[in-house]
Amino acid sequence: MLGKVLDDEGEWQLGERWPRVDPATQRTNLAYWDAALAELDALPLEDLSRAEQINAATFRQIVTTLAEEVRYKTYEAPLNSDSFFWTGLFPRQGGFSDVEAYHRYIARLRDLPRFFAENLANMRAGLARGYSVPRVTLIGREKSLEAYLVAGQDNPFWTPIADMPASIGAADQEALRSAALAAVAEAVVPAYSEVLDFMRNVYLKQARTSLAARDLPDGEAFYQSQIQAYTTLDLTPEEIHKQGLAEVERIQAEMAEVIARTGFEGDLQAFIEFLRTDPRFYAKTPRELLSYSSYVAKRADGKMGEVLGFLPRRRFTILPVPDAIAPFYTSGRGGLNSCLMNTYDLPSRPLFNLPALTLHECAPGHALQAAIAEEAPGEVPRFRRDNYFSGYGEGWGLYTEWLGTRMGVYETPYEDFGRLSYEMWRACRLVIDTGVHYFGWSRDRALAYLGERTALSTHEVTTEVDRYISWPGQALAYKLGEMLIRRKRAEAEAALGTDFDQRYFHDVILGLGSVPLPVLEAELDAWIAAGGPNPYADLPEAA
Structure with a gap:
């Protein structure tokens, strides 16, 4: 702009x-x-x-x-x-x-x-x-x-x-x-x-x-173009909807395991209601919420050398979302210089979601991702360094939420459930976005689908569903990108065994800069075939 x-x-x-x-x-x-x-x-x-x-x-x-x-x-x-x-x-x-x-x-x-x-x-x-x-x-x-x-x-x-x-x-x-x-x-x-x-x-x-993108002029072709633009994948709405339903089912099973670890007696809906209403899970002041997020970011810093081989020099700060836009803004958003955390309506901002949100928006998510795009060695032309594909960038962000389980960031079962709730949120997007824009879902149906499967507050559920309705295709990028990265990691671990080093796997992803997902997949396949080498092995400071 x-x-x-x-x-x-x-x-x-x-x-x-x-x-x-x-x-x-x-x-x-x-x-x-x-x-x-x-x-x-x-x-x-x-x-x-x-x-x-x-x-x-x-x-x-x-x-x-x-x-x-x-x-x-x-x-x-x-x-x-x-x-x-x-x-x-x-x-x-x-x-x-x-x-x-x-x-x-x-x-x-x-x-x-x-x-x-x-x-x-x-x-x-x-x-x-x-x-x-x-x-x-x-x-x-x-x-x-x-x-x-x-x-x-x-x-x-x-x-x-x-x-x-x-x-x-x-x-x-x-x-x-x-x-x-x-x-x-x-x-x-x-x-x-x-x-x-x-x-x-x-x-x-x-x-x-009306709600559906299909209802717009040349709507079906328009929606398909939006899917391709945001995900960089050639998938139909039917294929995405099916993948979303499968992911929802998988994550629900993991949620049940985490609920059992808390000792809570009751089903998923009862547990979600407990999380939404117990005051222990909510900050009393904006400063408390920002402090919680900052603590998570600093704990993640201590693990960053285990996650990446190349670390950038640039640092980020954590700021509140500006008051003028906070009532309608998402929970958080990260970039090169700062991560914004929404402190509007604190009863709608559960603390157990903040570890996943902070990893995604700050580091090793978007803030670190943007810094590496600027500083990483290699001949990456400026047009690629300055570019951003949602499937690549948001796929990495969601992947880092899962990566937090390997980094030891989640300290309680409630924080782990918050992570799963956030993953479920992104899986539901595959179902809701295609449901609304291709299959003709109503807004009420979309609200119920998301609200019944995540621990997001009612305010967040409404804000998010309205975002999917008004922004066709954008919400699909997160889960599809994350699924590709996790699939490639599993293939790398199986193929390389003890030679697999997650630092180099991550360096390959972030060193490319923002690329279409098919390009990312091809490069990871080539890296696996080459034996999983350190992409920066020729640098003097390489470990």
Whole structure:
């Protein structure tokens, strides 16, 4: 979403404008992507080196997805119940390093009215042709705009201004503050006010009442394209639904074993009700929840040398989800610099889920994954380092939740049940996503299916199901990616025996950067066939 430009050293930096998203620009983009795919088709792939074949396969998936998004005009619905085009437009923490970066930031603030107007025009076009996000999944989401209607230093866009480094002189700081205050009052507040009015008085009144992606224009083909985009696998909705049902059955059996370890007398539903209502499992303050997650992250740190051969230098922090989006945001989300933990509605955030969530979002999950993508040795081109495939990235994240059982992270049967509940949550996604978008499930049926099989709170169940309804295909990536990694690990352990070293197995996965799942599978197969070597054996510091 961010408009970017190249600096003098060939690195991307945030520019002075947001990208153009109008239909004419979209058509230009599509022509460019189609031409790029035609050039790729003309290459003699069999003559390329192994590394270049990986590049080609990755590039093809990236460009195909970009082209399909334009072809199906997904830009006409630039939001879902979880993410909106009007959020995430300023840094999560901290400011910028120099005066020029602040000038570009203020210029972007001035560009918001144009950027928002193009998005609203696209959304009107979507409504006109019957393409929109289901209304029920957006109810109340417009409240996330309200924090931006305040002029002055209480506006969220002031955050980077309040954290200017001391290296910027006093006169420059004063000038930047004055310019930012004017931009917030004259551009930011009016732009957000217009979006809020549109959401309340137009979109929420006209958005579709149906749920299934199949109900959209060219819906069946669109849903299949979304499956391929997010999972990078050629699977049908029927195949995914069947796999999901099998995983649900397997995990239920493991849940029964863990319940027995707690000594609880009662069935799964009774145990889930016990977990949802006993106050011992819930934080009393946001700080307590953040502290619990931080403790888990630090315990995992102590095992990281047993998990990976290559460890990055970059570190992450743990922060609360911003108040403006917390009511509708997922439980947590991790990235290069920080992991966000949701402290909104603490009675809906059980502590026994936090070990799995922290492993997934922080380390060895997404934060560490992103750092390795930046720092790992090897000739990985920038377009692969900066890319993110959900099947690969979320598959790794879910895999790390299971990996926590090998790292000794789960200290109680309740935390282990939280892990299984999270795995069940992802398995249910295979069933619910395809159930809603292909088999025509109702929202109530989806809510009941997830609520009866996991220890997620009622708030989380509702937030998650609305996310699946409003974001077709995205939820499928997690379990399918994790299943592939665990399957390959089992094959490696069987084939290599005592020569299997999980550090090298993980180094191969993370050293590739984000790639389509078929590419990951092929590379792991080649690694197994080669005897499971250390991929960084030639480095001086390699163990």
